[in-house]
Amino acid sequence: MKKVNFGGTVESVYERGDWPVAKLQEYFKRDTLAIIGYGSQGHGQALNTRDNGLNVVVGVREGGVSWKQARDDGWIPGETLFSIEEAINRGTIIMNLLSDAAQSQLWPQISPLITKGKTLYFSHGFSLTYSEDTGVVPSKDIDIILVAPKGTGRSVRSLFKEGRGVNSSIAVWQDVTGKAKEKAIALGVAIGSGYLYETTFQKEVYSDLFGERGILMGALMGIFLAQYKVLRANGHSPSEAFNETVEEATQTLYPLIGEHGMEYMANACSTTARRGALDWAPIFEETTMPVFEKLYESVKNGTETRKALEFNGRPTYRQDLAKELREVDEQEIWRVGKVVRSLRPESRR
Numbered sequence: 001m002k003k004v005n006f007g008g009t010v011e012s013v014y015e016r017g018d019w020p021v022a023k024l025q026e027y028f029k030r031d032t033l034a035i036i037g038y039g040s041q042g043h044g045q046a047l048n049t050r051d052n053g054l055n056v057v058v059g060v061r062e063g064g065v066s067w068k069q070a071r072d073d074g075w076i077p078g079e080t081l082f083s084i085e086e087a088i089n090r091g092t093i094i095m096n097l098l099s100d101a102a103q104s105q106l107w108p109q110i111s112p113l114i115t116k117g118k119t120l121y122f123s124h125g126f127s128l129t130y131s132e133d134t135g136v137v138p139s140k141d142i143d144i145i146l147v148a149p150k151g152t153g154r155s156v157r158s159l160f161k162e163g164r165g166v167n168s169s170i171a172v173w174q175d176v177t178g179k180a181k182e183k184a185i186a187l188g189v190a191i192g193s194g195y196l197y198e199t200t201f202q203k204e205v206y207s208d209l210f211g212e213r214g215i216l217m218g219a220l221m222g223i224f225l226a227q228y229k230v231l232r233a234n235g236h237s238p239s240e241a242f243n244e245t246v247e248e249a250t251q252t253l254y255p256l257i258g259e260h261g262m263e264y265m266a267n268a269c270s271t272t273a274r275r276g277a278l279d280w281a282p283i284f285e286e287t288t289m290p291v292f293e294k295l296y297e298s299v300k301n302g303t304e305t306r307k308a309l310e311f312n313g314r315p316t317y318r319q320d321l322a323k324e325l326r327e328v329d330e331q332e333i334w335r336v337g338k339v340v341r342s343l344r345p346e347s348r349r
């Protein structure tokens with residue numbers, strides 16, 4: 001553990017270096033990790049903990065997409081791949097990686113199986129923070145912890161395979177044994193995290209729902225489209241509008257922000273660009289601030305949660321999401337994007 005000064009605020013950060021693989025294996029030698037759900041996170045976390053030499057079983061409903069995926073990844077029915085109920089019975093640490101809607105729907109049937117002495121693990125603060133809406137109210141006699149990777153399950157897996165690691169948040173909801181935090185840190189490392197930041201279930205879910213609806217996805221989709229449409233409405237060609245909106249951003253400017261920060265990126269641009277960006281940034285900040293405030297309130301008062309539970313609880317949730325995303329894919333901006341990408345020098349080699 002080390003104390004790190006983040007822009008004037010000192011926070012505790014836990015590191016992988018304190019938990020070499022041999023220590024992890026010793027720590028969890030009497031445990032069976034039951035990974036429930038084999039979607040994006042289930043896949044990444046199950047394979048990484050298995051590769052780290054821990055005892056892992058996977059629990060998913062038979063016949064679904066996940067069951068097939070788990071079999072393809074080498075989980076063997078009856079040995080390491082079970083029904084959700086059977087996996088929970090076999091596990092000492094129940095890693096609930098069902099979709100958030102399924103965590104709520106299945107709670108009445110799985111909660112009696114999560115008995116005293118087991119540990120309940122989540123990768124999102126959703127189910128417990130919004131328990132009035134989700135109905136997820138666990139018993140008082142189990143440790144309850146969170147490890148929330150700050151990346152998709154696919155990156156949890158790919159970074160682990162590259163010998164790198166995703167960063168994750170950790171939190172404790174309930175500590176019966178006095179070991180809950182230690183377990184969260186160890187599991188965080190076991191699933192492939194490099195650094196672990198401390199938070200609470202509530203702060204994790206508020207920031208996560210806010211961020212993905214905001215700049216990570218929702219705001220980005222909306223602002224890209226707005227800029228593209230204004231360029232098109234003013235007579236710019238599709239390729240020019242796309243290049244000035246998405247291609248230059250993702251291919252040259254955003255990677256510089258990621259590697260070196262905003263000032264570095266701006267200094268790599270012309271003085272004309274720098275002057276304009278400095279003038280317009282406060283205008284965008286002021287204009288979007290009320291939207292972000294409205295969004296935070298919608299997260300905090302549970303509106304976003306209720307929408308997600310209703311929509312993703314439908315039997316047709318996969319097809320319904322896919323249909324709406326296909327409509328995005330069919331917008332002119334993203335059809336143009338496909339052509340522009342095909343013309344990148346490396347695509348034509």
Ligand SMILES: NC(=O)c1ccc[n+]([C@@H]2O[C@H](COP(=O)([O-])OP(=O)(O)OC[C@H]3O[C@@H](n4cnc5c(N)ncnc54)[C@H](OP(=O)(O)O)[C@@H]3O)[C@@H](O)[C@H]2O)c1
Pocket residue numbers: 037038039040041042060061064065066067096097098099100102105106123124126148149150151152153
């Ligand atoms: N994805 C991310 O980037 C990410 C990042 C950080 C944290 N998290 C959190 O990690 C957890 C898992 O998320 P995820 O994205 O990995 O989930 P996901 O990809 O949506 O996976 C959903 C899993 O839930 C199962 N499921 C859905 N509805 C079900 C039902 N009615 N009955 C039984 N099983 C059902 C699916 O099985 P079928 O195939 O059989 O439908 C699948 O195995 C969530 O708490 C999420 O918030 C996710």
